[in-house]
Amino acid sequence: MSKTIHEALRWASSFLAERELEQPVAEWLLRHYLQVDRSKLLMMLHDPIAEEVVGRLKEDLKRHASGIPVQHLIGYEEFYGRRFIVNQDVLIPRPETEELVLEVGKMKEQLFGDERVTLVDVGTGSGAISVTLSLEDETLDVLAIDISEKALVVAKENAKNFAAKVSFLHGDLLEPLIEQGKKVEIVVSNPPYIPLTDAGELAVHVRDHEPHLALFGGEDGLVLYRRLIEQLPFVLKGQAIVALEVGVGQAEVIKEMLANAFPCAKTKISLDISGKERMVFAYGKMTRL
Ligand SMILES: C[S@@+](CC[C@H](N)C(=O)[O-])C[C@H]1O[C@@H](n2cnc3c(N)ncnc32)[C@H](O)[C@@H]1O
Incomplete structure (x- = not known):
């Protein structure tokens, strides 16, 4: 049976916690993949999540754990309420x-x-x-x-x-x-x-x-x-x-x-x-x- 968004987030949170990394990273990544804001994500918590999205989340979390900033994974940072493109x-x-x-x-x-x-x-x-x-x-x-x-x-x-x-x-x-x-x-x-x-x-x-x-x-x-x-x-x-x-x-x-x-x-x-x-x-x- 496929995972829900909530289950994927819980798994991601413990992955990050074990590596002493910041918790919101998993949420940022999911919001980015699903193109939703935070309130929409919260409303979708019990919806099923596609296998390929879970795969992408696992891959990106591994890259983040190796030192890559999450902003480089998603390609932007929010500044004064606007999304600014960022890279290396x-x-x-x-x-x-x-x-x-x-x-x-x-x-x-x-x-x-x-x-x-x-x-x-x-x-x-x-x-x-x-x-x-x-x-x-x-x-x-x-x-x-x-x-x-x-x-x-x-x-x-x-x-x-x-x-x-x-x-x-x-x-x-x-x-x-x-x-x-x-x-x-x-x-x-x-x-x-x-x-x-x-x-x-x-x-x-x-x-x-x-x-x-x-x-x-x-x-x-x-x-x-x-x-x-x-x-x-x-x-x-x-x-x-x-x-x-x-x-x-x-x-x-x-x-x-x-x-x-x-x-x-x-x-x-x-x-x-x-x-x-x-x-x-x-x-x-x-x-x-
Ligand atoms: C700390 S970053 C600030 C970037 C941006 N203003 C911000 O606040 O997010 C410093 C910036 O100064 C630039 N910089 C470094 N030395 C410089 C110089 N001698 N003349 C002009 N810009 C320089 C760097 O390339 C970098 O973009």
Whole structure:
């Protein structure tokens, strides 16, 4: 007799638990195969499940147990309620970054109201930040930069899928803007910030399956912040916002770097939903006097 969805899920949960892997993975996979949302899946729990779907589930769970992120198995990650294509060329967007997007939206509203302003997302990866902000706020002209040509292919595909108007540039941090003499009101970045010295502590699915260019920020994790902050004065308008996602334990030092670079601006650290200092901002007057 064929299994029900409930039985398949129970089997999958114990497979994952034995390997200390996250339980929702089985549900994500089944929702993906059956193309249903969570509430529909719950309503279908006692329906029979086709043998080939059970076979696919077993195969994918084995691949996941070997270290492949579930997002690479299904080909997307949800970000701000939208499905972004992801593959081995881009960082899988994380929930903390949704909080950065939310904060940037609020700060833009406070500082610029409905004024039309230009925002640049440095190190756009899958385009999660740039595409989302462009869709959420029509008063933003959005540019996005990445040093990885392969990441830009994915970001462009995501922008196309959502008909988001983002202009993509290839280059090192803000250099493409500096070369054009272009000035912007908002710089957002979630640069690579893991210290190279922490590489050994990373989970296999991160270390072996996400691009190292997206993960490591030099020996101490701060290399990209230092270089980005040095470049900022060349691209920021007089009134501006700088919004950076940072790693745990990096917020104070990055706030200080911003305060030194922009003595007339206000700076602040924001906590993520789990109470960790994960966002640093400089905003207001960006001139030195
Ligand atoms: C941590 S990932 C962030 C991706 C995406 N913004 C997100 O939040 O999901 C960092 C991104 O910065 C890019 N990157 C690394 N070094 C860079 C550089 N020097 N200039 C521009 N982009 C860079 C990487 O290719 C990667 O896409």
